[in-house]
Amino acid sequence: MEKISRYLLVFIAILTLAIILPKLYWMAFEKPVRKPFILYSCINDDFMIHRISEKTWEDTQGKQYTREEYEQKLPMMFEKQLITSGSMPDSIKGIALDMRTISKAKSFFRLKASEIDAPVPGLYPLFESQSGRAKLDLPEDFFRITWRIDFIEAATNKVLEEKSQLFSAALFQNGFSFPAIKISGISTPRKSADEGYFIVDSKDQLFHLKMIKGNPYVKKIEVPEGLKFRHISCVDFKNKDFYAYLFSDKNVIYILTQDDYQLIKWPVEGFDASNCDLKIFGDLFNYTVVVEAEDHIKAIALNPDYQVVKTYTETWKLKEELTEGKIFALLFPAQVSMTSDNSKFIRFYFSLSEGFNWIFLNILLMAFHFLWLFRRKVKVKNHLTDLGIVAICGIFGFIAIHFFPNKFFD
Amino acid sequence: MMWKSIVYKEWLKIRWFLIGYTLLGILGIGYLFLTVKHGFAFSGGKNIWNSILFMGHQFFSPLKYVPLLGGLTIAIAQYFPETVNKRIKLTFHLPLRENKALLMMHAFGAVSLLLSFLVFFGMFTGFSLLYFPVQMVTDSIISIFPWFLAGFSAYFLVALIVLEPAWKFRLFYSLVGGFFLTIYLNSPVTGAYDPANSGLFVLTAFLSIALLFSAYRFRKGEM
Structure with missing residues (x-):
């Protein structure tokens, strides 16, 4: 013993x-590994690389730029600075520029691997999507999806039976198979509008659920046979082009277009949701998708039709190799x-x-x-x-x- | 008959510490839920739920070191008197197998601690269910469970350290024990300990007989 x-x-x-x-x-x-900041330039159709710790600005050919020159190559990113310094072009590629157009097209998205492999809250607020109010109010109740959908009032911790039955029936009638295996939405009232939740049911079917004037809105979304989603990140971009970035279990990135529910596959290769961070910068001319792995960074520029226009990869040694x-x-x-x-x-x-x-x-x-x-x-x-x-x-x-x-x- | 006497002797040593600790713990949990009640009244239930679900607020965080403190208190109350004039020797002279006597003492301490923890755990779960749905309570329990395991581990480790006869090795055990306890006490998001809890439970069970090692060295006369 x-x-x-x-x-x-x-x-x-x-x-x-x-x-x-x-x-x-x-x-x-x-x-520390100092990862460069990479963006695609609509001016010289090349990636611009800012090495923050070295304070250098360059393109993929190694040509050096001053900070001002660098900013001029990225007018969609530094538009306020260029307007202040008077060097903002009136148009690019025949498209007239004004602050409103630029701002509307601009989007930024970031996803870390640790956000995917993380505990989920299990309860979510379902906002009123058409309240007629300028601002969204946090609802008094939160929902969970088990063998049905339950709405639980926070003040009393009691299930709201009537509302739960109404929404459960709506989901059921649309072919929802309880329970849910993934619930994704923007749970904060600090968003421009409410688009509810995207829910994957126990048969890997994708649904859109929101509340309109107190009633359920349920839409079953057509997805290709056998497609399973590993993660869904809802977005609230000003251009309202799409609802969410969706990530399949095979690390394919999709977007789901707003209102017509088209699932569009992005030709982005080299992303692994289990160990890569992802940044997506969108503007009037391009999307720059940046995949950050432990030993490399890959930037992919897409045009507005989501076709690849250029890629750039930079590698460094893993700490194990040093x-x-x-x-x-x-x-x-x-x-x-x-x-x-x-x-x-x-x-x-x-x-x-x-x-x-x-x-x-x-x-x-x-x-x-x-x-x-x-x-x-x-x-x-x-x-x-x-x-x-x-x-x-x-x-x-x-x-x-x-x-x-x-x-x-x- | 003999085991009853051992249990009585252990009870005499720890009773006021156990009762005092349990009462303080009960008051602590009472206070914790008073703050929750106050939060519900002043901020509104939906805002409290929202801050817990989406803003990382952990209403149970004041409990973090409460079980650890209990483990330390009971272990010191029970084993420190045994080292004064090496009184533990008397136990080893009883007409009982040495390890059996020791494990009986240890089991009594551990069960006392368990009862105290069960009171806290019961109170915590019961009050939580008044204010929060099962999902939120389950996640909270996943988060506080390793803290209770840390309490047991602290109890087992202090017994090991206090009974060790050589100061040099007491220091070594304290180093390993101190660092080991940190694995229960990370500060992650609520529910994050889910995949680790079963492993931590097994490790805690491993430690339950740790004191046999230092007691053996004590009997063999290590200085």
């Missing part, structure tokens, strides 16, 4: 050290973390070190422990498990077996 308690303690110590030591190491030695990463892989066989940049969940994130260089230190520590035992004239056969622990767990195991020593078990 005492032996078991010791091994359990050694296990706890190894786990703790595998969390703490790598964390301290990276805190001391990790260098000197500090190689030393890490020499010292530590693995690392455990409770948190991840790609998720909001707490898990035991286990990652094995790159390569097998850590074996050298493991063997060295094992030899050191063997000599230590030898000098103490103890029976080595009683310490074989400890030697095995050091061989596998390296520095973590070595510290653990010395913190919880095998002193009286021989």
